[in-house]
Amino acid sequence: MIRVEDIQKHFGALHVLRGITFDVKKGEAIVIIGPSGSGKSTLLRCINLLVEPDSGKVFIDGVHVNRHGIRHEWVRQQVGMVFQSFNLFTHLTAIENVTLGLTRVKGMPHDEAVEKARKLLARVGLAAKENAYPAELSGGQQQRVAIARALAMDPKAMLFDEPTSALDPEYIREVLDVMTALAREGMTMIVVTHEMGFASSVASRILFMDAGMIIEEGTAEDIFQNPKEERTRSFVGKILR
Amino acid sequence: MADWRKFLRDRWRYVDAALALAVIVGSIVYIYDLLVGSRGLDVAYITRNYTLYLHAVFTNVYATTIAFVVGMGIGFSVGWLRTARAVSLAKFAASMRVEKRERQENLSGSEGARRLLVVLSLLWYGAKYLVRRVGDGFVEIIRGTPLYVQILFASSFFIVFLPQYASEGILIGIIALAINTGGYQAEIFRAGLQTVHSGQIEAARAIGFSRLKAMRYVILPQALRLIIPPLTNEYIGLFKASTFLFVLGVQTEISYIAQHQGFAGDVFEIFAIVTAIFLAITVTLSFIVQALERRFRIPGLGIERVKLARGVRIARVGG
Numbered sequence: 001m002i003r004v005e006d007i008q009k010h011f012g013a014l015h016v017l018r019g020i021t022f023d024v025k026k027g028e029a030i031v032i033i034g035p036s037g038s039g040k041s042t043l044l045r046c047i048n049l050l051v052e053p054d055s056g057k058v059f060i061d062g063v064h065v066n067r068h069g070i071r072h073e074w075v076r077q078q079v080g081m082v083f084q085s086f087n088l089f090t091h092l093t094a095i096e097n098v099t100l101g102l103t104r105v106k107g108m109p110h111d112e113a114v115e116k117a118r119k120l121l122a123r124v125g126l127a128a129k130e131n132a133y134p135a136e137l138s139g140g141q142q143q144r145v146a147i148a149r150a151l152a153m154d155p156k157a158m159l160f161d162e163p164t165s166a167l168d169p170e171y172i173r174e175v176l177d178v179m180t181a182l183a184r185e186g187m188t189m190i191v192v193t194h195e196m197g198f199a200s201s202v203a204s205r206i207l208f209m210d211a212g213m214i215i216e217e218g219t220a221e222d223i224f225q226n227p228k229e230e231r232t233r234s235f236v237g238k239i240l241r
Numbered sequence: 242m243a244d245w246r247k248f249l250r251d252r253w254r255y256v257d258a259a260l261a262l263a264v265i266v267g268s269i270v271y272i273y274d275l276l277v278g279s280r281g282l283d284v285a286y287i288t289r290n291y292t293l294y295l296h297a298v299f300t301n302v303y304a305t306t307i308a309f310v311v312g313m314g315i316g317f318s319v320g321w322l323r324t325a326r327a328v329s330l331a332k333f334a335a336s337m338r339v340e341k342r343e344r345q346e347n348l349s350g351s352e353g354a355r356r357l358l359v360v361l362s363l364l365w366y367g368a369k370y371l372v373r374r375v376g377d378g379f380v381e382i383i384r385g386t387p388l389y390v391q392i393l394f395a396s397s398f399f400i401v402f403l404p405q406y407a408s409e410g411i412l413i414g415i416i417a418l419a420i421n422t423g424g425y426q427a428e429i430f431r432a433g434l435q436t437v438h439s440g441q442i443e444a445a446r447a448i449g450f451s452r453l454k455a456m457r458y459v460i461l462p463q464a465l466r467l468i469i470p471p472l473t474n475e476y477i478g479l480f481k482a483s484t485f486l487f488v489l490g491v492q493t494e495i496s497y498i499a500q501h502q503g504f505a506g507d508v509f510e511i512f513a514i515v516t517a518i519f520l521a522i523t524v525t526l527s528f529i530v531q532a533l534e535r536r537f538r539i540p541g542l543g544i545e546r547v548k549l550a551r552g553v554r555i556a557r558v559g560g
Contacts, residue, residue, distance in 0.1 A: 048447060050443060050446060050447060073449045073450070073451050074449070076446065076447055076448065076449045077448070077449040080447075080448075081447040083440060083443070083444065083447075085440055087438075087440035087441060087443060087444035088444070089441060089444070089445070089459055089463075090438075090441065090463060090539070090541055090542045091462050091463045091466065091539050091542055100448075100458060100459075101448040101449065101450070104450070104454060104458050105448060105449040105450060105454070133539055133540045133541060134541060135539075135540040135541025135542070136540050136541075146444075149444075149448065150447075150448065152448075153448055153449065
């Protein structure tokens with residue numbers, strides 16, 4: 001479903017990604033862990049081309065997407081993205097946040113878009129909040145609206161960039177529940193997170209990244225209980241503690 | 242006893258407003274007395290002549306409004322240009338060196354194509370750099386020179402290069418005002434556009450918006466709400482500045498002052514009329530804008546709900 005081949009990315013003198021290669025099959029949920037500054041977020045942004053890789057290839061559903069002649073706007077509709085800081089459109093209500101992309105990007109008629117948005121908000125448990133502005137919602141509710149907004153575009157896969165790390169502890173559960181349900185329904189997902197419970201119960205595989213490279217790859221058990229690499233061991237030791 | 246206290250507590254706001262009004266009226270009366278107290282204001286003159294000035298105000302209002310709307314176009318375009326990231330020459334040269342080294346290391350791709358790429362990117366960055374610097378220069382020139390001089394400059398420009406339009410004072414005036422307010426509005430728009438959080442743009446791009454559509458549907462609606470107060474300010478400033486158009490032969494209040502026996506006879510009456518007219522318009526405008534702002538207020542964006550003053554705390558000695 002998603003294939004990444006030898007991606008390199010520099011930000012000025014900083015070498016952020018040093019040859020990343022991996023494969024995500026349809027319906028898989030991949031969790032990426034690693035210390036901050038290891039390039040996890042940049043990797044996600046390279047997949048939907050919010051950041052353009054310097055070299056290497058990105059395939060989505062068999063299509064080589066980072067080459068000339070492919071519109072970035074089209075690529076980004078294929079993969080939904082959820083951000084650490086939610087980034088809901090401040091001037092729009094919850095339901096308008098979900099319908100904006102449908103009506104303005106996909107050209108869907110307004111009524112149809114509203115109907116679809118209602119279903120999605122109900123799916124993330126926020127049917128009652130459709131007319132609330134982002135500032136009137138809790139962090140957890142905002143993040144669930146953001147998930148609904150991404151799902152509205154009917155993406156083939158979803159990217160989550162630390163979706164729970166900006167949340168107060170009491171709101172983390174509700175967001176993880178939505179994500180777990182999504183994974184069970186067979187959505188292909190790549191999740192950057194340090195929620196070990198979520199990683200153990202949902203992830204088909206876990207990738208450990210450090211300094212722009214994938215150091216180790218395996219099931220939750222492999223990574224958390226018997227990591228092979230020294231760097232993995234020390235990182236896992238720090239976050240499990 | 243308790244009755245009037247309750248009465249006072251319930252109607253405290255009105256007492257407050259009445260007091261404020263009394264202070265304002267009192268100070269105006271005091272100034273009036275200071276200026277013309279001994280002489281008295283010729284009310285008959287005012288009632289006889291105020292329609293004359295009202296007529297001139299319409300000229301001001303429409304000149305200002307046209308100039309302001311045109312200025313919004315200029316301001317948005319220049320302001321947007323000024324948000325463009327111009328790469329510094331040093332950085333550009335550095336990236337070119339990297340490019341060259343990589344070319345020498347791995348000889349992939351044809352040499353011609355590589356060359357073309359370098360030339361194209363040079364052109365692109367050059368154009369961006371140029372446009373950005375022209376925008377900077379425009380704003381600095383407008384901001385840094387007096388409006389009076391700008392109007393005279395516009396007029397002499399027409400006299401020299403387009404003499405057939407040189408007598409169209411109002412047209413020249415509107416053009417000068419539009420360019421002037423465009424420079425100021427460029428800064429207002431730039432501030433507004435840059436205040437919208439970069440995450441908003443990223444989110445819009447992530448669901449497939451193009452740069453232009455993200456501007457239209459996500460950034461601009463937020464930026465415009467944020468810049469309503471400074472834009473109102475700019476409109477009022479421009480409205481007052483439009484009295485300068487009398488130097489181009491446009492009939493404004495000031496020109497009536499100059500024509501009507503001016504500073505010899507009824508000077509106070511004339512100033513009283515002009516002041517009252519201007520105040521009436523600007524105060525009404527700012528009230529309307531405030532009401533609109535409250536009406537279209539969005540939680541978490543721009544002005545918050547009007548805050549009440551904190552209660553006065555008086556320390557109790559000895560509990």
